Amino acid sequence: MTTIAFIGLGIMGEPMAGHLIDGGHDLIAVNRSQGAVERLVDRGARAGHVAAAVAEAEVVITMLPDSPDVEAVAVGGDGIYANAKPGTLHIDCSSIRPDVSRRLAEDGAQRELRVIDAPVSGGQAGAVEATLSIMVGGADADVEEARPLLEAMGSTVVHVGPAGAGQTVKAANQLIVAGHLELLAEAIVFLEAHGVDLEAAVKVLGGGLAGSAVLDRKAAGMLTRTFDPGFRIDLHHKDLGIVTSAARDAGVAIPLGAHVAQLVGALRAQGHGGLDHSALLLLVEHLSTPPKDA
Template identity: 45%
Template sequence: MRIGFIGLGVMGRPMAQHLIVAGHQLYLYRVKPRSAHLVESGATACTSASEVARSAEVIILMLPDTPDVEHVLFGEDGVLEGVEPGKLIIDMSSISPLATKDFAARLDARGCEYLDAPVSGGEVGAKAASLTIMVGGKPEVFGRAKPLFEKMGKNITLIGGVGDGQVAKVANQIVVALNIQAVSEALRFAARAGADPAVVRQALMGGFAASRVLEVHGERMISESFEPGFRIRLHHKDLSLALDSAQLLELMLPNTAMVHQLMNGALSKGLGDKDHSALIEAL
């Protein structure tokens, strides 16, 4: 297929590479030196989002935040200026569920299909093509896109209608954030109490406290290896989405709010561009 891909960051680069390897023709926007290897692998660099939309049958977005998605879709030389009826836009960013519904409606008026398909798994999952992909949209449109998702992920679920993928991603980020906080506090406690946190982690991995966060991020915390797989700044944004949505729903999320405050502290300490496992440094 002819696929447009906009958003070639830590996650987007390996995701796009998997699609190239699978034999698809990719059209890219905002190619920087770190993503130049994708062009060398056969992708085409475009000068605008509208050029990507004109060239591709399917346009995939992997961008940091809601305003970035809105600008790429509807700004000057944006996707909307290049799309034709029947084209499919897949937003794999993590953004506001409410804004997602609005974006989908505006593109539907142009005769285009829309899926929100945020992911979980971080840089490791993106490189291994093992991402969890949570999708919102029509079942028949999901079926059209699923072969592409299968080149980037393993656990692929149609959650419900447009916006429901983003709801699932926000829920995922709540669980991950609280788990990171729990592991951070446990390892800090072990170290302050005089035990070797590496040995404590190893022991916990054999019991009911075992988790993917304890396995991967616990090791990062012990070795203090905080190169970003997923930045604190972006996780902070996702928790802001959770709390903003909770306010509209008149819902209490007290522990989410507490971790959000801890991330505020991490940002104030200049940790925003470190991996979210560096939350332990805020403690």
């Protein structure tokens, strides 16, 4: 049994933490809003606050929205690095900038802490089903120590390189997912315009080369215009900002990715940031609708 401080219990963090409780670990739940904390306490967790929780923990896991959120919790005076015991392992499952992950690993090392970046892919469904894909950056020994915990939350856990490498691979993942979603949205609007049996079309597309996890998980909700967030447009907008910035820094051209990033930004500007990222369909519909006086 490992004592784990789990910080950040959103729609993905809460089920991830739940799997660790089910695995028999002593989990201290830390979150701004207390609803998720109370639900986890009912399942056997303890409630806590950052400084006291990390002082007691052997492992600290963060699952937070963005780079500034992780930095504030990690390096602030009441944060992880000021209060954790030497040797504590910090596993950051958030999706943040690779350069921030590298800096956190350096800051942690100065405090005799071990830091790995382990962003996840699979959305809310993957978190609930413990089928997340987890891309991990960090020292070999630290990653292997973390592996049993990561495997309790995900079905694919791969060590992809040193500190920051996990975030780099996650950025590439978000680039691919956004492109798939945009093309799936365009395909659905195209098929509808031609009066095709949509369910039959999606079935046959899924069985061919066009098939993908994105199509399997998102097409049904797109057909019914159900956009309850498994992964919000706001967060994908943030992630595409990460990949476009990192690509620019590396001198890499991502013309299609940059265009999809603009489309996601446009949908967010229209007030749809809280919807699932499959709501890109709404933007394609809007662009395909002729003016009323046409």
